[in-house]
Amino acid sequence: MKPSPRSSALAGAVLWVILALPPVRHVLESELTPQVLVQIPLLALAGALLARLFSRRLDTVMRLWNDGGIPGLLLASVAGMTWMLPRLMDASINEEGYALAKFLTVPLLVGVPVALSWPKSGFVTRGVLLLEVVATAFRMGWLYLVSPERLCSNYLLGDQQRLGKLLVAIGVVIALVLAWQLIWGRVRVESPQ
Amino acid sequence: MASLTLYPAEERLEGGSRVTFDLYMITAVTLFVVMMLIGLTMRMTQATWLNVNPALFYRLLSMHGAGMVGTASIATTAVMWFFLRKYVGLHLWAFVANYVLFMLGALCVIVSIFFGGYGALWTFLYPLPVHGMGLWSNNASALFLVGYLLIGVGSLVFYLDAAAAIIKVYGNLGRGLGLQWLFGGEINPDHPKAVVASSMVIIANSLGILAGSVVLVMNLVNIYYPQITLNALFAKNLTYWFGHMYINATIYMGVMAVYELLPRYTGRPYPISRPFIWSWAASCLFVIVVYPHHLMIDFAQPRWLTIMGQVVSWSAGFPVFCVTAYGAMTNIHRSGIRWTMPSRLMALSMFGWAAGIVPAILDGTVRNNLVMHNTQWVPGHFHFYLLLGVLSMVLALIYHVLGNRANAVPNSGLDRTGFFVYLIGGLIFTLAFLSAGHQSVARRMATHLPEWTLTDKVGSVGATLVVLGMLYYAIRIIVGLLGRPVVIDTSHAHPADTAG
Numbered sequence: 001m002k003p004s005p006r007s008s009a010l011a012g013a014v015l016w017v018i019l020a021l022p023p024v025r026h027v028l029e030s031e032l033t034p035q036v037l038v039q040i041p042l043l044a045l046a047g048a049l050l051a052r053l054f055s056r057r058l059d060t061v062m063r064l065w066n067d068g069g070i071p072g073l074l075l076a077s078v079a080g081m082t083w084m085l086p087r088l089m090d091a092s093i094n095e096e097g098y099a100l101a102k103f104l105t106v107p108l109l110v111g112v113p114v115a116l117s118w119p120k121s122g123f124v125t126r127g128v129l130l131l132e133v134v135a136t137a138f139r140m141g142w143l144y145l146v147s148p149e150r151l152c153s154n155y156l157l158g159d160q161q162r163l164g165k166l167l168v169a170i171g172v173v174i175a176l177v178l179a180w181q182l183i184w185g186r187v188r189v190e191s192p193q
Numbered sequence: 194m195a196s197l198t199l200y201p202a203e204e205r206l207e208g209g210s211r212v213t214f215d216l217y218m219i220t221a222v223t224l225f226v227v228m229m230l231i232g233l234t235m236r237m238t239q240a241t242w243l244n245v246n247p248a249l250f251y252r253l254l255s256m257h258g259a260g261m262v263g264t265a266s267i268a269t270t271a272v273m274w275f276f277l278r279k280y281v282g283l284h285l286w287a288f289v290a291n292y293v294l295f296m297l298g299a300l301c302v303i304v305s306i307f308f309g310g311y312g313a314l315w316t317f318l319y320p321l322p323v324h325g326m327g328l329w330s331n332n333a334s335a336l337f338l339v340g341y342l343l344i345g346v347g348s349l350v351f352y353l354d355a356a357a358a359i360i361k362v363y364g365n366l367g368r369g370l371g372l373q374w375l376f377g378g379e380i381n382p383d384h385p386k387a388v389v390a391s392s393m394v395i396i397a398n399s400l401g402i403l404a405g406s407v408v409l410v411m412n413l414v415n416i417y418y419p420q421i422t423l424n425a426l427f428a429k430n431l432t433y434w435f436g437h438m439y440i441n442a443t444i445y446m447g448v449m450a451v452y453e454l455l456p457r458y459t460g461r462p463y464p465i466s467r468p469f470i471w472s473w474a475a476s477c478l479f480v481i482v483v484y485p486h487h488l489m490i491d492f493a494q495p496r497w498l499t500i501m502g503q504v505v506s507w508s509a510g511f512p513v514f515c516v517t518a519y520g521a522m523t524n525i526h527r528s529g530i531r532w533t534m535p536s537r538l539m540a541l542s543m544f545g546w547a548a549g550i551v552p553a554i555l556d557g558t559v560r561n562n563l564v565m566h567n568t569q570w571v572p573g574h575f576h577f578y579l580l581l582g583v584l585s586m587v588l589a590l591i592y593h594v595l596g597n598r599a600n601a602v603p604n605s606g607l608d609r610t611g612f613f614v615y616l617i618g619g620l621i622f623t624l625a626f627l628s629a630g631h632q633s634v635a636r637r638m639a640t641h642l643p644e645w646t647l648t649d650k651v652g653s654v655g656a657t658l659v660v661l662g663m664l665y666y667a668i669r670i671i672v673g674l675l676g677r678p679v680v681i682d683t684s685h686a687h688p689a690d691t692a693g
Contacts (some may be wrong), residue, residue, distance in 0.1 A: 070206055123357035124287060124350055131349065131403055138407045143414065175403070182356065183367040183396065189357045 047111020309333025401438025506557025544582025570630025620656025
């Protein structure tokens with residue numbers, strides 16, 4: 001059964017608050033891998049869940065500028081790319097202003113636009129985005145693996161390289177799932193909403 | 194099953210479709226002429242008939258390589274679009290987007306080469322782009338790489354639109370490829386070969402483009418952050434995975450013209466069969482993993498990859514080629530075919546493909562590769578395969594369209610002369626390369642030893658004939674496509690009735 005928009009939004013808000021709790025923050029930010037692979041995706045998920053509450057209201061407002069979901073997904077991509085920069089990830093630990101920016105922009109500028117734009121987007125837009133996600137995982141993984149020095153001054157080189165391996169592995173898994181789905185799976189190609 | 198009607202109504206091009214198709218083909222034939230002139234200049238330089246300084250030579254070589262691969266791709270994409278749109282609902286905007294992104298990418302490549310001095314060849318092998326040694330800047334290299342990214346995104350948009358359309362009709366790409374009939378079941382005789390080939394191209398080339406997008410961006414990172422150094426061997430693997438698949442896809446897109454048009458000119462059905470489906474399924478897998486044959490002389494390459502490259506090289510091209518060539522020959526044999534320009538070009542394309550892959554299989558054998566790969570044997574192979582194989586497929590479709598618009602299958606004396614000049618020139622040109630390879634003449638060299646120039650001179654004569662033939666084709670095609678179509682309904686006419 002699909003949860004109601006209200007309960008989804010509640011779950012999103014709770015998740016947001018939990019992620020902001022100091023002990024949770026401490027655990028997730030103590031190493032680079034959980035910050036990149038757990039904290040930031042969960043913050044985006046919190047935003048996506050919240051978006052369900054006001055998706056209908058926002059939908060009317062945004063119909064004019066979010067044609068085919070492309071502007072929304074572009075916004076999410078740009079915001080997401082910003083939080084891939086090691087310098088910003090470092091700053092979000094050292095300075096409260098950057099931490100606040102992370103906790104606001106990832107849910108609101110990544111999670112919300114993706115949740116609002118994904119249903120509007122067509123097969124081609126989704127395909128380009130998903131392939132870009134796979135390519136970015138490979139590129140970032142490669143970068144973390146070959147960088148001779150620590151990219152974040154708060155984290156160790158070993159942690160950075162572990163993240164690199166995981167990102168490459170994630171890229172491989174997503175690519176295989178996509179390939180399997182397209183070649184043998186059931187794919188519904190519908191006109192965007 | 195492909196229609197036996199020569200000019201079926203559902204193939205007629207009108208409005209935006211016609212403009213876009215014409216734009217693709219006029220751009221392609223124009224670029225082919227320009228790129229061939231560049232090739233002729235290089236061949237004459239090696240023959241010492243022209244004096245081009247080496248710095249310019251490597252720029253021309255970069256332009257020729259990138260330009261020919263890109264042009265072959267855009268022309269065969271138009272072939273795929275032309276036939277696939279009959280069976281599934283393709284969006285014109287995706288076809289237009291591919292063209293626009295290709296042109297923007299081509300502009301970046303041209304500016305990087307002729308204004309930025311880029312000369313690290315079409316393969317942009319790491320770390321060559323950042324070692325311009327004063328001949329080109331890092332910004333020029335970056336612009337070249339961005340151009341490739343734009344071209345790749347354009348192809349991807351087109352493939353995704355085609356994938357969506359195939360999935361909408363057939364459920365998934367596996368069913369488009371016909372995998373459900375591999376081991377049994379009654380094959381639907383109406384399952385279009387163009388859908389089988391398109392599904393294969395979409396699967397294989399999307400993976401190649403993905404690999405390309407990774408290595409291109411990593412090269413860009415290295416250009417602006419030189420402290421991030423890449424593993425050159427790994428980068429080379431990704432580069433060739435991308436490059437090999439991209440150029441290989443052109444023949445798999447181009448061959449749709451033969452599948453669709455040949456039965457119309459022979460008047461005989463060319464039905465789909467289980468061996469046909471098996472061959473495309475096998476080639477889909479093999480073409481993805483065959484690229485290590487480009488790295489057999491890289492001693493640090495893992496041994497298993499090299500062995501895989503050899504084993505798969507022996508088998509990758511064979512399934513589809515054998516089924517296609519055998520199918521084409523049996524379709525033609527005693528069919529009473531009347532030889533006109535489209536049918537003649539299709540037969541030539543089968544010959545070009547057949548003869549062109551033999552040197553590749555020889556070079557794909559480790560022992561041979563060690564002494565042959567850096568010789569002109571390799572350009573001998575790919576020029577044979579592309580010039581006489583792929584380009585002939587594209588020209589066959591264009592001549593067919595010209596026939597449709599003129600309501601007469603093209604077969605004038607001038608056309609026949611142009612074909613003959615192109616064929617003889619192509620054979621002289623490619624055999625000169627193969628002969629030079631046999632004598633161990635090094636490839637990618639601006640300056641040749643005096644002992645090497647005989648094959649260069651013979652090759653230059655052949656190249657001149659090819660350029661003349663192509664120039665004729667280009668003028669004929671541009672005038673024909675831009676001309677006003679003759680409006681008479683001959684949709685049921687057999688070619689024998691209308692050949693002029």
